[in-house]
Amino acid sequence: MQNLRYDFNNLMAERVGEHGVSDAQLQALGPKVEAAASAIENVPLGFRKLLFNTKLADEVAALAQKLNKRFDNFVVLGIGGSALGNIALQSALNHPEYNLLERPRRRGPRLFVLDNVDPNQITGLSDVLDLDKTVFNVITKSGGTAETLSEFLVFRDALIRKLGEKQHVEHIVITTDPEKGELREIVKKHSYASLPIPPDVGGRFSVLSAVGLLSAAVTGIDIHRLLAGAADMDAACKSKKLWENPALTGAALHYLMDKAKGKNIQVMMPYSHGLRDVADWFRQLWAESLGKQMDRAGKMARTGQTPEKALGVTDQHSVMQLYIEGPYDKVITFLTVDEFGSTVTIPHAFPEYDTVKYLGGHTMGELLNAEQKATELALTKCGKPNCAIRVRKVDEKTVGTLIYLLEMQTAYAGELYNINAFDQPGVELGKNFAYGLMGRKGYEAKRLEVEDAGKPNPKWVVSV
Amino acid sequence: MQNLRYDFNNLMAERVGEHGVSDAQLQALGPKVEAAASAIENVPLGFRKLLFNTKLADEVAALAQKLNKRFDNFVVLGIGGSALGNIALQSALNHPEYNLLERPRRRGPRLFVLDNVDPNQITGLSDVLDLDKTVFNVITKSGGTAETLSEFLVFRDALIRKLGEKQHVEHIVITTDPEKGELREIVKKHSYASLPIPPDVGGRFSVLSAVGLLSAAVTGIDIHRLLAGAADMDAACKSKKLWENPALTGAALHYLMDKAKGKNIQVMMPYSHGLRDVADWFRQLWAESLGKQMDRAGKMARTGQTPEKALGVTDQHSVMQLYIEGPYDKVITFLTVDEFGSTVTIPHAFPEYDTVKYLGGHTMGELLNAEQKATELALTKCGKPNCAIRVRKVDEKTVGTLIYLLEMQTAYAGELYNINAFDQPGVELGKNFAYGLMGRKGYEAKRLEVEDAGKPNPKWVVSV
Numbered sequence: 001m002q003n004l005r006y007d008f009n010n011l012m013a014e015r016v017g018e019h020g021v022s023d024a025q026l027q028a029l030g031p032k033v034e035a036a037a038s039a040i041e042n043v044p045l046g047f048r049k050l051l052f053n054t055k056l057a058d059e060v061a062a063l064a065q066k067l068n069k070r071f072d073n074f075v076v077l078g079i080g081g082s083a084l085g086n087i088a089l090q091s092a093l094n095h096p097e098y099n100l101l102e103r104p105r106r107r108g109p110r111l112f113v114l115d116n117v118d119p120n121q122i123t124g125l126s127d128v129l130d131l132d133k134t135v136f137n138v139i140t141k142s143g144g145t146a147e148t149l150s151e152f153l154v155f156r157d158a159l160i161r162k163l164g165e166k167q168h169v170e171h172i173v174i175t176t177d178p179e180k181g182e183l184r185e186i187v188k189k190h191s192y193a194s195l196p197i198p199p200d201v202g203g204r205f206s207v208l209s210a211v212g213l214l215s216a217a218v219t220g221i222d223i224h225r226l227l228a229g230a231a232d233m234d235a236a237c238k239s240k241k242l243w244e245n246p247a248l249t250g251a252a253l254h255y256l257m258d259k260a261k262g263k264n265i266q267v268m269m270p271y272s273h274g275l276r277d278v279a280d281w282f283r284q285l286w287a288e289s290l291g292k293q294m295d296r297a298g299k300m301a302r303t304g305q306t307p308e309k310a311l312g313v314t315d316q317h318s319v320m321q322l323y324i325e326g327p328y329d330k331v332i333t334f335l336t337v338d339e340f341g342s343t344v345t346i347p348h349a350f351p352e353y354d355t356v357k358y359l360g361g362h363t364m365g366e367l368l369n370a371e372q373k374a375t376e377l378a379l380t381k382c383g384k385p386n387c388a389i390r391v392r393k394v395d396e397k398t399v400g401t402l403i404y405l406l407e408m409q410t411a412y413a414g415e416l417y418n419i420n421a422f423d424q425p426g427v428e429l430g431k432n433f434a435y436g437l438m439g440r441k442g443y444e445a446k447r448l449e450v451e452d453a454g455k456p457n458p459k460w461v462v463s464v
Numbered sequence: 465m466q467n468l469r470y471d472f473n474n475l476m477a478e479r480v481g482e483h484g485v486s487d488a489q490l491q492a493l494g495p496k497v498e499a500a501a502s503a504i505e506n507v508p509l510g511f512r513k514l515l516f517n518t519k520l521a522d523e524v525a526a527l528a529q530k531l532n533k534r535f536d537n538f539v540v541l542g543i544g545g546s547a548l549g550n551i552a553l554q555s556a557l558n559h560p561e562y563n564l565l566e567r568p569r570r571r572g573p574r575l576f577v578l579d580n581v582d583p584n585q586i587t588g589l590s591d592v593l594d595l596d597k598t599v600f601n602v603i604t605k606s607g608g609t610a611e612t613l614s615e616f617l618v619f620r621d622a623l624i625r626k627l628g629e630k631q632h633v634e635h636i637v638i639t640t641d642p643e644k645g646e647l648r649e650i651v652k653k654h655s656y657a658s659l660p661i662p663p664d665v666g667g668r669f670s671v672l673s674a675v676g677l678l679s680a681a682v683t684g685i686d687i688h689r690l691l692a693g694a695a696d697m698d699a700a701c702k703s704k705k706l707w708e709n710p711a712l713t714g715a716a717l718h719y720l721m722d723k724a725k726g727k728n729i730q731v732m733m734p735y736s737h738g739l740r741d742v743a744d745w746f747r748q749l750w751a752e753s754l755g756k757q758m759d760r761a762g763k764m765a766r767t768g769q770t771p772e773k774a775l776g777v778t779d780q781h782s783v784m785q786l787y788i789e790g791p792y793d794k795v796i797t798f799l800t801v802d803e804f805g806s807t808v809t810i811p812h813a814f815p816e817y818d819t820v821k822y823l824g825g826h827t828m829g830e831l832l833n834a835e836q837k838a839t840e841l842a843l844t845k846c847g848k849p850n851c852a853i854r855v856r857k858v859d860e861k862t863v864g865t866l867i868y869l870l871e872m873q874t875a876y877a878g879e880l881y882n883i884n885a886f887d888q889p890g891v892e893l894g895k896n897f898a899y900g901l902m903g904r905k906g907y908e909a910k911r912l913e914v915e916d917a918g919k920p921n922p923k924w925v926v927s928v
Contacts (some may be wrong), residue, residue: 002927009920014733080781081534096588100563105591117835118737119808120858124560127569144819146629147777150810153823156914157811182817191539203781221882248927264793265729265770273582293784304790306729307783308772313611314580316894317544317667318748322755324890329728344583346614347621353646354607358904359617364583367614367902371581374897377917381893394584401928426788429781429845435837438831439747441820453841458475462710463466464700464865 003398004405006246007388010329010380011253017383019263021256021330026242030414033252036272036415037240040408046200047407047437050208051165051231055458057223060210063173064217066107071135074218076113077126077151078211081203082175084281085212085403085459091277092399093221093292109135117147122154131171132163138174139211141197143181146434148431175210180388202422204284205407221353222396229400237408247408250338250387253415254409257331257385258305265330266305266322271312271372272337275396275402279309281334289410289421296418303329303417313371324382333380335402336372340365467696467862468869470710471852474844475717475795483727483792485720491708493880497716500879504872510664511871512576514672517696521687524674527637528681531696535599537795538682539589540577542603542616542675545641545667547579548745549867554864555741557685573599581611586618591690595626595635596627598843602638603675607645610898624881639674666886668748670869672864686860692916693864701872711872717878718873719868721795721849729794730769731787736801738858739866743773745801746870753874755886759884767881769795777835784839788846798852799838800864804829804858828892840887871920 013020050056067074076086089113095101099110109161112125136155140148153173159168169191176183177194187194195210207210208230237243242252266286270281285437292306310319316324323330346367348360361368381387389405391398414421436446477484503803517794521804531538540550546685554575559565560571561576570889576589598618604612616636623632633655640647642660659674670676672694703709721727728749734819755768774783776798787796812824823831843850855862857888895917 005925005927007920008924008926012924015921035834068495082777084782087710088745095591096585097592115829116737116775117832119806119832121560121803122808122828123711123735123806127559128561128564138465144636145833146782146823148889149820150823150826150828151812153813153820154808154828182814182819185817186814208803223529233928236926243926245922246928249926259529264791271582273580273585287786289784291783291788291790293789302789304786306770306790306794308770311580313546315542316891317609317611318548319751319755320894321888321890322751322754322768322770324893325585325757325766326751326755326770327728329765330770342587344586344618347617347709349617349620350646350650353649355646356613356617356907358902359610359614362614362902364581364586364614364618367898368581368583371611371894371898372899373914374901375894376896378894380917381505382744400574405722405928412795424785426785429779429788430784430839430842433833433841434835435822436837437834438822438826441818450837450841453844456471457479459707460473460476461471462700462707462713464702464710464869 002179003134003229003376003392004401005390006250006405007390008249010254010376010386011257015158016380016385019254019383021261021262025146025260026252029252029256032416033242033248034240035249036251037245037411039415040411041240046198046202047205048234049198050201051227051234051404054224056210057213057227058339061217061223063193063195065134066216067218071109072103072133073129074109074111074215075129075136076111076139076215077136077148077155078113079115079145079147080284080390082139082141083113083212083384084284084321085207086382087113087216087400088148088214088277088281089207089216089335090219092274092394093216094219098219102404108218111215111219116153117150118315122151126158130141131159131307132256135173136173137214138172140176140421141203141206143176143183146438158359167295173214175214195287204288207314207403218460225396226400229397230404233401239400247405250405250409250410251412251416253387254305254331258374261385263329263331263385264305264307264400267308267310267330267332269310269312269315269332270333271368272334272394275335275337276401283307283309285406288424290413290417290419291426292417292419294419296420300416301419302408303419312375313368316371316375323384324378328384330384332384332386334376334386336369337394338390405459467856468692468865469854470869471854472713472717474840474850475721479848480844483725483847483849485717485725489720490716492807493720496880497706497712500705500876501712502714503879504522505704508664509875510662510666511669511672512698514665515660515691515698518688520674521677521691524677524709525566525681526793527657527659528678530636532600534575536567536597537593537599537600538573538575538679539593539600539681540575540603541600541612543579543611543620543671544576544748546605546612547577547674548748549671550679552576552678552685552741552745553676553685553863555669556738556858557680557860558683558736561872562683572682575679575683578615581614586615590622595623598717599635599637600645601678601751602636605667607640607647610902614615629733636837638680638862639678643836643854667894668752671745671867679700682833689860690864692876693861694868696861697865697868697872707755709767711869712872712876713754714869715876715880717851718769718795726850727793727795727849729768729772731774731794731796732799733776734780735794735832736799736858737799739799740775742866747771747876749870752888754881755890756881757890758883760884765881765883767883776839777832780835780839787848788842792848796848796850798836798840800833800852800854801858802854803857828879
């Protein structure tokens, strides 16, 4: 049975006109595509190895079971790649109002992902946490992320004050590099429970490592099936041929959309409440992997589509006017679902009104998918290129397959752009300025640089 | 005291280099700017009139007080302009974990905004609602929105089955056109409580009408102060001069960013958990107002920046790599906050580690604002244009001021682009296809058109 179909029809010139990709363009790219496939085949991709690390998955599942019984709240302290995948799995595979359910109707503790440092947010979260029954999963690969360490210090202190130095240790699980980093040293010295993040797995590719798996497993998500779903896609990625390997085909077509067709915006638009946060996770994956100043030859390249999240049906009533009538600057990837887990039938009522009558008897799933189909056709008729990733239903298997598809598509795309899809040198400058402002040792020069930049010129500020 | 400062420094060539706007460019735009200001002054803007309709605000507040006492759950059934503003006000002005608080710690009923039709989402929401204690606010200006009507039919039926035909009426409040539309007829015939949406206020400009005000007031938000904050900005918008009227200046600079500097992406990046959903609300405002195929002279124009939501600090660890190193195709608007409502101090700990030590003693608010400042400077040094809207603190007054600033900026921008900022003709085609697919009377031809479009060509689909 097919779990996922990647439908590229409406990216093709034959369907969408001058803004689509022609057969000739695709054929011309052939040698580059083959080279990209070979290159990726020969790289020992860290995120691929995760799929077959059942030992780690067993370890995570065992720890999760223990925590599940003991705690009522599970709080992830992490940011970026240490949060977005966790949120995506939670939205996709747990009850839509999970945290509001009474414990007997929940499969595990409430899950919170604190991925920011706004004091109001932190105070607000503290208001609903009983620390006695709360465990914190501190996730940072390097062990040095300022936001995550700050949250760790705040909640560690609160735990110690409430539960005592000895007892607080049980309320913290640290996920970090297996050997390096100061957080790993802290783990050893203070006997915190911990899980490893393999050094060769970057943050944005880490959702199927202990980073994403622990919070998933603790809320009852079957992480082995998640990995099995990803492995299904990995098998499909063995082929080096277009139209056989969906990730490779996706990479090739989106590369052409950007480079040959000038579409600098990549919209992911799920028509599924459950898959809405996959689009946020994908934003990081696509942006941070492909947004690079230099190519591998050291030449200025300034690559990268801007990934944008939109949500069907909601955003038909928000940004669709622009997508239909505005510039030809974007390509849209729909995520659709064939079978919904539940059926809601619209009752017959008010037959005297044409605006109401036709709805009766249809299901909400029919309405949702009719809106998607209608939007797809409207865009296509207006010459706006779009494609669709259609999953059979939203479950562990298909979500694993979908995640891995997008990871591999990103990796292949990096090869086509001839850039390093696995680093992020551009964030250092801002980080260093922040270190300077916060008074970190060794960053005094950066502080001076901030101060030298001066205050805003008041003539260019308008106040009310 | 200044409640809001709009800082344009880093849009100027003097600060940001060749990707910034020069004085000469701005001066050349002068006559157009003055004409735009005059045009807007002379249009009887529906959304401006809302600010001074204290009678309606009183009526809403009175109804809200009644509902507040009677109900434990307030559910908005609406989509697009009938939902995004409600969500933005809730995030900004209520407790960050509002729905999880016990009733004595909450100022009103739990608030849910159902702005989509996914059956799983609807079933999930139903799981946590006690219908006896739930009121539904059905919001659709035209009265004909398929998604909202479907939700209305589903929950109306559930109410009738649980509470009976007579009793269910008390659990529904309908917000729609004061006279037109079939929903208004239903209100009259079935004696539902109702509130009006003025015909001259478009959905995306309706947050300060009954659309946004009722759900705000019912959860304890001071809607009169919200309107007063907006009125403060309205006063500032009396000036027709650049650098006096912040909305006009914002419109002029962003117009130049797009037309003269080729920035087709407009990122709004709040460094505030509370203001995060203002960015989503703004997406609709900017996209739907300015994304137009034709200008007012009937010439093909294809206008419209694509608005994107990013969140500080979170998205520094996600899309910032692209913003720093990628193409010069975007302009960033930060939202920042001077004073946070609460203080969280980072405890001193682990002085032996340089990566941890420097954090101790700072507040989370300092960290958040240091990150913002650092990011702003890094972008500026890399020649990426950015600006900042800085509010003193997040409260009713400043949120009203901020909302109205963005509404007026959008209205002025429409004049500069010479397009109609208040219609949305492009969404009709998709709507009509959906009507056809759902079997609505009069749309049979559209159904045939969908069928004629044919199935996807299997050669362009890759399955797993």
